[in-house]
Amino acid sequence: MFKLAVRGVVPIRQGSFVYSSRFASTLALIETSVDGKLDASGANLLYAAKKLNNPITALFVGPNASAAAQELKNSFKCEDLNKIIVAKDESLKNFLPENVSPLIADLLKGDTYSHFVVTSSSMGKNILPRLAAMIDNQPICDVIEIQSPNKFVRPIYAGNAIATIESSQPKQLISVRASAFDSIEEGKMESVDIEDVPIKANDHLPIKWVSANLTTTGRPDLGSAKTIVSGGRAFKDKESFEKYLKPLADTLNAAIGATRAAVDNGLCDNSLQIGQTGKIVAPNLYFAVGISGAVQHLAGMRDSNTIVAINNDPDAPIFKNATYGLEGDALKIVPELTEKIKAAQK
Ligand SMILES: Cc1cc2nc3c(=O)[nH]c(=O)nc-3n(C[C@H](O)[C@H](O)[C@H](O)COP(=O)(O)OP(=O)(O)OC[C@H]3O[C@@H](n4cnc5c(N)ncnc54)[C@H](O)[C@@H]3O)c2cc1C
Structure with missing residues (x-):
């Protein structure tokens, strides 16, 4: 196993928007089930987000997302979490990247957020590339260690080498391997407010959700099993x-x-x-x-x-x-x- 150091990536512009940020602040997309249950990876994602040393806003999407947002607030403690925002529109129900990515791209416009983090799950892997293309940014995927707000460690070549990447982009789009990070502590976050995010309806999508055929085993989920x-x-x-x-x-x-x-x-x-x-x-x-x-x-x-x-x-x-x-x-x-x-x- 050896370490590579990669530097690079230039500032980003698209259309009339400049995707930069004056203030350091992190937007974390927390995963839920379709019926609004908090995914165990959310607690690991927030632990990783804390390593960026920024105030954090947790984003939940989907018509049942309020329940998961409340579950996070009632079950965990994260001092850096400032706010929870919830996008509840029916169009976000199955986390179709065609709907979720534009919503996040809108949130990332302007100066509010310097970082966006999501887990390297199927959902994260679906959303992040589309989002990155929309805002013309190089995402940094499968991060296993956060060394500073712009220095990240990730495996490459099927885990046979470890790359340390220093990014000079104005915004960092990161997916993290939840299993590489601990979980935030259990507790309560009484002072954290939950706010709704207004959604622009997109009725003209060329695709629609048809069905899901999930294998259920009755055992712990493979991705989060101890x-x-x-x-x-x-x-x-x-x-x-x-x-x-x-x-x-x-x-x-x-x-x-x-x-x-x-x-x-x-x-x-x-x-x-x-x-x-x-x-x-x-x-x-x-x-x-x-x-x-x-x-x-x-x-x-x-x-x-x-x-x-x-x-x-x-x-x-x-x-x-x-x-x-x-x-x-x-x-x-x-x-x-x-x-x-x-x-x-x-
Ligand atoms: C592009 C690519 C992607 C791949 N992706 C994956 C992947 O995601 N995951 C993956 O697993 N593989 C992947 N593979 C396949 C991988 O290369 C191996 O072929 C595979 O992992 C071998 O599986 P195995 O260990 O079960 O079988 P084998 O290599 O055949 O090993 C079987 C082992 O069982 C032992 N054994 C036999 N009988 C007994 C016994 N009675 N008691 C105790 N031990 C016994 C043998 O000694 C042997 O060590 C990929 C390959 C390629 C080319």
Whole structure:
């Protein structure tokens, strides 16, 4: 792993607006579910936003966003949070970037905000490039460390190198990996006001939301789970993948993850894939069961706090990245480990 230093990026103009800022202040787009529940990543995003040392305004969008804004106010404490603003229009319901990005571009006009932050989630990845193009700004994506208001650290080349970027742009548009930041403290923010933002209706969009088909597992969400049990190609079929991994995951109230080889072999749904082309996770505890440790898989889980690798090949690369390694047959080790954990929990 090495560090690159990249400097650069010029001041930005578009049309008659200058997207600059005289005052340092951060706009943070907080993610919610469509029905107005605060996403766990919001607390991490605000922790990251605090590192910019600016007063923060939290933005919520969607017709049910007021409930999530209230939930933030009642459940967390963030001294730098000045204000919560809510854009409640029905057109923002499914966070279509065609509707959300122009709203944020409008908010970023003028001098009020010097920084915009969002998580590197599907929603953030949908909105940020469009927003950046609209205001002709170079976004800085997947930030894992904020060193100063204009100096950011992010992985490149699938996590094999770490770049430190110093931006000279007048505004910084940043997406952060929520798992790389702690959460703000629990508490209450009684003095923080919640205000509505007026919306310009956009009735002429060439696209419309049709439907969503979400896979629900009844387990913790893979992106925010504290413990993940992941399986690889060592399992021969879907039945054995589930037979061995589910009881261990149930015992630890863990999410289940997988390698791309496991997904490609039909062992599980592709929503479970972790890695370069899957989800990026950083739980407290990560079990890599029958996983070789290819760079593309490591790119998605190497920031986990404690990694336990179970593999019958002593030379498997995963052991070099593991905190604990168990060498042997996963089909024997996993049931034994599950029983021992259950016994210890009694
Ligand atoms: C562009 C690109 C993007 C990719 N993106 C991703 C990605 O996002 N995520 C990802 O995971 N991969 C990704 N890959 C694929 C990646 O290169 C590997 O092929 C994949 O991660 C391997 O998965 P695996 O570890 O399950 O399988 P293998 O590499 O086949 O490893 C299986 C392991 O199980 C062990 N084993 C076998 N039987 C047992 C047993 N009974 N008990 C214990 N251990 C056992 C073996 O020793 C071996 O180490 C990508 C590849 C490319 C080219």
